[in-house]
Every structure is written in structure tokens, then in C-alpha cells.
Amino acid sequence: MNVHSESSASQPIRIGIIGVGAVSDYHHVPGIRIDPRAELVAACDENEVLLEQRKSDWGIEKTTTDYETLCADPDIDAIIIATPNFTHKDMAIAAARHGKHIMCEKPLGLSGDEVHEMRNAAVAAGVVHMTAFTYRFAPSMRYIHHLVTSGAIGAPRHFRSQRFLDWPETSWGWRQYKKTAGAGDLFDMTIHRIDFAMDLMGKIDKLCGSVAQFCSREETTSGESCPPSDVDDWSALIGVFQNGGVGVWEGTTVAKGYNFNGFGHELAEINGSAGTVRYHLHEPNKIWIGKTGQDVDAIDVPEEYLKPSGSPRDVTQGKPADVFRYDLIWEFCSAITEGRDAMPSFDHGLNAQIIADAVLESNTSGSWINVQHRLV
């Protein structure tokens, strides 16, 4: 692995972003701004108008519409890939070829085969590779991880995840086509929940999955017609973990009445042999906990779990459900400066992709799928 060498430890990690759309503006650039080890030096996007706007909003000098140029730039140490899903593979392989550390948005690719190629390229290049699985960084999730792995709720038995959004039925742009997104709710939303379930419970052995589409989305928000969507807007799976526990996941983007200021509803919960712990995305500084015979009730997440150790983020600032997303950059830069693997890495992105692919396979075949020999 190329460590950000000690001689350069006082030098910033020079970051280039490919894809200057929503997620870069909302998560990654604010994360770079608060990390004294990081400097945003360049950006790439094929949309020249947006690129110009970001250039002045973000205060960067170098911009390009060609990702190869950005990847080849000797004055860049690390690259964030935040473009539509179908573009990730070639960009990650180019970044690895040029020896850049890589954080790539989820889903890493359109299929496990693509993601294998990306992972192998990053491993061969010896660079830090990270998958942007955001919700692992919620304070509540960090504390629940500690409680579950330290045995505080006994043996984990049932995992449960619900992600219900009430989104408009107009076009989702690139997100609504297999060619550009791979799948709908499954790759956009449920894949995060597959990842954090395996982080809490261990690997999945077998699963049974289903997807469905209720909205064809043939009109844009401005009323123009567009080709109909060919991806799911509801996804679900039942899984059996290697530890003997079981899991149930359900996600939808068309749950009417679940608007909640546009944030929808999210619950994730584990019932263990001695207690239950629950997370709600929109109150990430609390968890809900109950031991045998008690009623599950809210408690505050202890101070030390509100952010990663050493992070300069002021936990009293900003909306709690937004600001933990900045901690991804802290982890990425920490892995680079400490010369260790990032968490979650491309391995975790690959495993989640393999599970999501198996959900589609199960939906087509109507049968359970054994996945234990497919995971890395």
C-alpha cells in the first residue's frame, strides 16, 4: 500500500473529485473542508455548466471534463468517484492505474463481476480503497456496533431493516435505468442496509429476495416525456447469517404518507438473546434499547461514539442527520495517513454487491440462493 509517507505527513492529501453533483456537494466537499489533512485541488464533470458553478462555489482552480486527465494528474493523491453507477468501474480502474487512493460511491458497480475488477485493480496498485457506505458512520450505528460486538444484547438473533420513502413518481434520471444504475431501490437504498447488516451480524450464507416496480416514471419533473423506468422501486430480502441469525429487509421509494420532510422513515434493529437495539436514521444521536422484560426506550449515544476518534468535527454543529456524513472523508484520510485499509473498503462494497446481485437472481429464479462461497 502507498502510505502517505511520513516526510509528506505535513503536506495535505490532495483530492480530486469526479462527479460534482448532489452527493459531492452534500457529503464530500464539507467533509474535506473540516479535515485539516485534506485539500480539494481539482474536479471533473461532463456537465460544464455545473462544473463552472462548483469551481467558484468550492474555490478550486483545476477543472476538467475528462476523468482520465484528472486521474493522470501528478499533483493529485486521492480521488473521489461520485458519478452515476455505470461509470464507476472504468474510473476506479484508471485511478488505480495512476496510483491514486480511491473513495468510490455505492453501489461500486453494476454487478459483482465489475466490482471484482475494480477491487483487484485497487489491490494490485496498493492504494487505499473505500466504499462510501454512509450509514456506518451514523453515531447510533457506531454505538450499536459496539453494543452488539461486545455482547451487550447477548447473541444477535434477528436483524430488521425498513427504509420507506415517499418520493414523487416523476423521472429519476439516470437512476431509473438498468443500463446506468443497475437496479433501483435495491442498488440505491437497500444496498447500504445489506452492508451495515453484515457489519453488525457477520456474513450472509443464503437469501431469498424480491423486487417490484410500481411506477413507470415516464415524465420528468418539468413535464417532458422520457423512456419508462426498467428498475425496481421496492426491494426486499430474507437472509440467514453465518452466525445463525436471520434478517429481513424492506425498502421502497413509493411509500405514500412517509414523507417526514422528505426524509422518510428508517429503522434498523437487532433482537439479541438478552436485549434489543434500534437505530432511526433521523435521530442519529440516540439509540433505542431494551433488555429482557423491559420496554425498548431511547437513550443518548455516549460522547465517544458521536464521531470517529480524532475527528475535528464539532458535534454540536449542524443537523445530526446530515453532519455524520462528513466523517467518511475523515476515515478515508486517516487510512491514507496511517497506511491501513479504509473501512468500509472495496471488499465490503463487493460483498454488498454480491448480495444485491443474488437478490435479483432469487427474484428471477424464485428460489433461495447460497452466497457463502461467493463472498470475499
Ligand SMILES: NC(=O)c1ccc[n+]([C@@H]2O[C@H](COP(=O)([O-])OP(=O)(O)OC[C@H]3O[C@@H](n4cnc5c(N)ncnc54)[C@H](O)[C@@H]3O)[C@@H](O)[C@H]2O)c1
Ligand atoms: N453514499 C450515499 O449516501 C449516497 C447518496 C447519494 C448518492 N450516492 C451515489 O453517488 C453517485 C452520484 O450520485 P448523485 O446523487 O451525486 O448524482 P448526480 O446525478 O447529482 O451527480 C452525478 C454527476 O456525475 C456527472 N457525470 C456523469 N457522467 C460523468 C462522466 N463520464 N465524467 C464526469 N462526470 C460525469 C454528472 O454530470 C453529474 O454532475 C451515485 O453512485 C449514487 O448512488 C450515494
